[in-house]
Amino acid sequence: MKNSKLAFINGVILSGEEGMEPLRGHILFTNGDRIEAIRPDGADTAGYQVIDLAGAALMPGLINLHVHIPATGKPKKKQTDAKKLVKLLTSNALMRKICYGMCGKYVRPQLLSGVTTIRAVGGVQDMDSRLRDEIAAGKRVGPRILAANMAVSVPGGHMAGSLAYEAHSAQEAAAFVRKIAEDRPDLIKLMITGGVLDATKRGEPGELKMPPDYVRAACDEAHRLGLKVAAHVESPEGVKVALENGVDTIEHGAKPDAEMIALFKERGAALVATISPALPFALFDRSLIGATEVQQYNGNIVFEGIIDCAKACLEAGVPVGLGTDTGCPYITHYDMWREVNYFQKYCGVSNAFALYTATLGNAKIVGLDKELGSLAPGKCADLIVTVRDPLEDLTALRDVSMVVSRGEIVDISGLKKYPDCEKELDKYL
Numbered sequence: 001m002k003n004s005k006l007a008f009i010n011g012v013i014l015s016g017e018e019g020m021e022p023l024r025g026h027i028l029f030t031n032g033d034r035i036e037a038i039r040p041d042g043a044d045t046a047g048y049q050v051i052d053l054a055g056a057a058l059m060p061g062l063i064n065l066h067v068h069i070p071a072t073g074k075p076k077k078k079q080t081d082a083k084k085l086v087k088l089l090t091s092n093a094l095m096r097k098i099c100y101g102m103c104g105k106y107v108r109p110q111l112l113s114g115v116t117t118i119r120a121v122g123g124v125q126d127m128d129s130r131l132r133d134e135i136a137a138g139k140r141v142g143p144r145i146l147a148a149n150m151a152v153s154v155p156g157g158h159m160a161g162s163l164a165y166e167a168h169s170a171q172e173a174a175a176f177v178r179k180i181a182e183d184r185p186d187l188i189k190l191m192i193t194g195g196v197l198d199a200t201k202r203g204e205p206g207e208l209k210m211p212p213d214y215v216r217a218a219c220d221e222a223h224r225l226g227l228k229v230a231a232h233v234e235s236p237e238g239v240k241v242a243l244e245n246g247v248d249t250i251e252h253g254a255k256p257d258a259e260m261i262a263l264f265k266e267r268g269a270a271l272v273a274t275i276s277p278a279l280p281f282a283l284f285d286r287s288l289i290g291a292t293e294v295q296q297y298n299g300n301i302v303f304e305g306i307i308d309c310a311k312a313c314l315e316a317g318v319p320v321g322l323g324t325d326t327g328c329p330y331i332t333h334y335d336m337w338r339e340v341n342y343f344q345k346y347c348g349v350s351n352a353f354a355l356y357t358a359t360l361g362n363a364k365i366v367g368l369d370k371e372l373g374s375l376a377p378g379k380c381a382d383l384i385v386t387v388r389d390p391l392e393d394l395t396a397l398r399d400v401s402m403v404v405s406r407g408e409i410v411d412i413s414g415l416k417k418y419p420d421c422e423k424e425l426d427k428y429l
Contacts (some may be wrong), residue, residue, distance in 0.1 A: 066323020
């Protein structure tokens, strides 16, 4: 439905703005890929395709700030050797073609479930930016993508040799940033600490892996090239090293203190909270995710650290965004709505603030708030419809009845879900 003109009537309009109130008795008009106007009932709809919402809620598309496209999140009893798998999938032209096709298939559920923009923060080679460009050109169906492509790590570091290059010096870290920048990414991703699965001892999740001078060299080079830097960090030491040396967004987070919060404010940095991937490791029966006792113990540290960091940042006025870390066990490409629910439940924010964070708040963090994140004339027509009002119950986001991306109605009939994921995760709503 190219360059369509749509008029949404009889709905409840939720703007996406902080402190939003339901707007009734108005019609939202789109023209091509833009929101044209919001006018009172009775406005002329001649020349528009009229969509009667019958009381449903109309809001901005969700924005997911932390996604790994090359994985589904489908539960596995045995952990995959990511390094070996990526080596296989990039071993020749045929395998790379298969891998790229898989990535294109994997990312579609983001859009079909109501996420109209994602930030891909660690992928295979240049496949994320290639998908970004094909989707933008209308050659594939999927969400708008902000792509980091490959990340930068160190030997023995998080995702080293699979979704991240291994830097052996500060100079090589900067060189990898230049290499990644050749494919025109939207940001650079660093793997500064280990993760839950990397730790070998109780109490050691988020061990610092990347030396501070590597972080500084990579950030300086990225900023010289006009690119922001996001960093995987899961320990207090790692967060401080990241902020002291130029990182713009802390992905995940860790138990905060006054020094850490002061660094966030001094740097003008933001936190991207990812409660979703930590929850199964912290709260599930270990047999469900094949986790060891050490991994579950450390998972709980990370889970509580992310929540505490988000709360402290919110209290201090530091921007907090949301992402799912899709690809981790039980974290699928269609479950951004759960992250929004967890944010409200565990961080104690209102439904309205949680919805704002997943739309305009996330858009502000990535510098796209003039284009995305709220329903206002001139902004991109990325819209979703839910039968129930998420301001009353955020689980309304689970059942999106319509998605409009860049002004075009998306066929969402092909969305498939994993029953095992649904069954286990629903226990923690």
